[in-house]
Amino acid sequence: MKLSHKFLAAFCSSLALTGCMKVLDKTDLSSTSGALIFNDSTLTQMNLDYIYDQNLPAGIPTLGPGTPSVTSLTDESYGESKLLEGTLLVNEVGDFGTKLDAANNYGKIRVINMFLSDVNGGSLPRLTKNKLRAQAQFFRAWRYFDLVRLYGGVPMVLTPLAAVGVEARDQAFLPRNTTSESFALIVKDLDSTIASVPGKWASTNDWGRITKGSAAAFKGRVLLTAASPQFNPTDDVTKWQASYDANKQAYDLLTANGYGLNSSFDQLWFQEVNNPEAVLITGYNTSSADQARKNNGYDNATRPSYTGTSGGSNQPSWEMVKAFPMLDGKKPGESTKYTYTDQSFYKNRDPRFDKTIAYNGATWPMNGNNTYKLWTYFAGGKTVEPKATNTGFYARKAVNPAPAISEVQYSGTDWIEIRFAEVLLNLAESAVGVNKLDEAYTQLKAVRKRAGIEAGTDNMYGLKANMTRAELFSAILYERQIEFAFEGKRFWDLRRWKLIEKTLNGTKRTGVTINLKTTGVPADFATTRDNVSLDKAYTDYFTVTFKQLDTKYSINWKPEYYFFAIPQQAIDNNPKLIQNTTWGGAFDPLN
Incomplete structure (x- = not known):
């Protein structure tokens, strides 16, 4: 891999690291070899930090370029959208890689794959390589999960593809992996991450780096999605068991390393280093002294405009x-x-x-x-x-x-993408899936107790006693609606439970x-x-x-939107891609 002179210079000047001078002194910076970069720990870390910067979530997500915030696609807020009007066309959820673009999912995956390959070929100690690679593998899993929950199985590219030439083009014509294969490869990457990163980084300067607990928590989110009705319409208990095991692992790793519910539901957002609830964060800063200023736009965009x-x-x-x-x-x-x-x-x-x-x-x-x-x-x-x-x-x-x-x-203010409260509710939902109903009650009550809800004479915090499996699933989704309001979770919850029609169709917010x-x-x-x-x-x-608020139409979400269409431009570019069955093709996203 090569880095441009401008890219290296920007990193060296902004971070003021003498390691840049050590490695690049008297070197032609316009054509710096991958071997030189990935033999040096400082420059390798810079490349990894670039991957962090490009892949950490920047607040409430969208469905890809040109699509609205997912908050506006639910009963949480509102906004006009072809998805809710029921007029979505085949190319309109297009973050699949329909062109060469470093900003789309496959563009980011390419950068990650190049990093993984180049680090492996460098001369750094094996344990150092493993720790660096493990963090990059987390983000490859992050990107692939983003694709799979949109479309079902996708081509799982795990090595950097050649960029030019007819032969390289033909080798890039890859078919879609099945959805189950895609989930398995995502989990494999996350297992590698869990094995090689620390449970907690020793230095506060590493606040926000991937830990065993954050990788396990994300694995829990992935497998909870795989166990939910969108991907598990037959209620296969083995998928719920895999989800339960992953979320229990996340809970155990996090609690062993000092994570837990913050004492304050609202102030938890403003405690940064050593915040016990912050499992996966995107760090922001207002400093212009020793690093580039990186601002969190959520705050300014959310408050009243005149403030x-x-x-x-x-x-x-x-x-x-x-x-x-x-x-x-x-x-x-x-x-x-x-x-x-x-x-x-x-x-x-x-x-x-x-x-x-x-x-x-x-x-x-x-x-x-x-x-x-x-x-x-x-x-x-x-x-x-x-x-x-x-x-x-x-x-x-x-x-x-x-x-x-x-x-x-x-x-x-740091954006907290995964909170410890989510780990508790992911574990609760998975526990219901495997009929551990008492465990689900334990996690639900912990979240409600922290919220300040009255315990009541029965110490149930308002929860109905002896709920059935179906009732507990509903109670957990309701708790998630309240606990995670305006954190970008509601849309994905309704979609993975295939409840958007039941919740929204025929209504106007x-x-x-x-x-x-x-x-x-x-x-x-x-x-x-x-x-x-x-x-x-x-x-x-x-x-x-x-x-x-919805003045043009009553909401009309369609069943085929639970797996979006592969954009036709992508199929035109790669003849081995097959469209989803729900959009006229032969690829079954449930396999």
């Missing part, structure tokens, strides 16, 4: 708002202790509600103001916000309250408009409202009305 420089992109639907349990853990309308009404939707809710949903009148510390109150109501038909939220709500999860407006765009009444409101309400109790304001001064 940052963009904003308002993750707006909760009314369906998401109403989904949260009451303080006793029962669903709205099912609790006998806490009465629910739409007019006072904010009262006596699961504590995660106030830490996830920002609503009219909520105290929402931000921009350094710990007593800031958010007002989203309309007065005389006009919004009191500089720019109104379309749904009536904002997401507040992982939005840092400290930075001033001018600094919001430079957020350094809903928002609220809160209006200030025209009579009985103090003339100085606009200046005194922060001092009025929320209950009085909602009882005496506000009306809550509902509006449809």
Whole structure:
């Protein structure tokens, strides 16, 4: 592998590493050989860090280039989409590699395969090579899982293919591996990672590197997907057993290395090094001194636009708002202790509600103001916000309250892709799959206890006792909906459980408009409202009305979207690719 002069120079100058000078002094930097680079630990590490940078998730995902955030494809938020309209065409989920592009999945896999090959040929000690290769193999597994959950089995390219020439082109015409083969190779890569990386890195400078626990947790996610109805329509218990074993391994490795639930559901996002809940993270920073600034765009994009420089992109639907349990853990309308009404939707809710949903009148510390109150109501038909939220709500999860407006765009908050809470709920779901129902209850109660839900006299945290297997599966999916709201998990959960039609079809997602009444409101309400109790304001001064957010169509997700079509451009480029049976081809993605 060769690195360009610019690439090496950028790394050397930004990291100020003397190792660059040691290796490249008096060397022609325009044509640096792979052997020279991969005989040097510093330059090899730079190449691995590039793989980290290119492959770590950057917040809520999409389905590939040109597709919307997955949050907008569920009842969590809203957004117009051909997937929900039911008009998706064969080429429109196209992150398959339809052209030479370093940014698509196969482009990134090529870089990883070249790294794995070149490191193996270098002269570094075998244990060092194994540790470096193991981290790259994690990301190859990451990329392939992204493809398999979209399309089913794909060509599993495990070595760098030659780039030019007719013979090289013909060798690159590879058929699709079966879906089961694809999952097996993903797991093989992750097993190699688990075997060769530490349970915890010794230096805080290595915070965010792949550990045994993060690789095992991702393996658990992969095999849970393989056991779910999308890939396991016959409920094959051996797939559930594989999922259970993987998630139990993840739990054991993580707890042995000091991981666990953070004591705070909302503040866990702002503790970085040694955060016990942060299993797999994308690190961000605001430093411009000794490294390139790398900003987390989620924060600035999520908060109200007038409190940052963009904003308002993750707006909760009314369906998401109403989904949260009451303080006793029962669903709205099912609790006998806490009465629910739409007019006072904010009262006596699961504590995660106030830490996830920002609503009219909520105290929402931000921009350094710990007593800031958010007002989203309309007065005389006009919004009191500089720019109104379309749904009536904002997401507040992982939005840092400290930075001033001018600094919001430079957020350094780490994105936590896998939290320990997910490991617990993955283990719970897998346990239900193998009929270990008591174990599922244990993990569910741990998550609810941390949330602050009342234990109740039965110490069940609002959970129904003696649930059936089917009821527990539903309870876990419900818990995931609440716990992981606006973390990009809801779409994949509904899809792997093939519940999108049941949950969304025939519906239009809903928002609220809160209006200030025209009579009985103090003339100085606009200046005194922060001092009025929320209950009085909602009882005496506000009306809550509902509006449809989806205005063009009722949602019409189609069954064939559970495995997307291989883009026709990819098939035209590779005649050995076969289209999925659900899109008119002969490839069965369930094999």
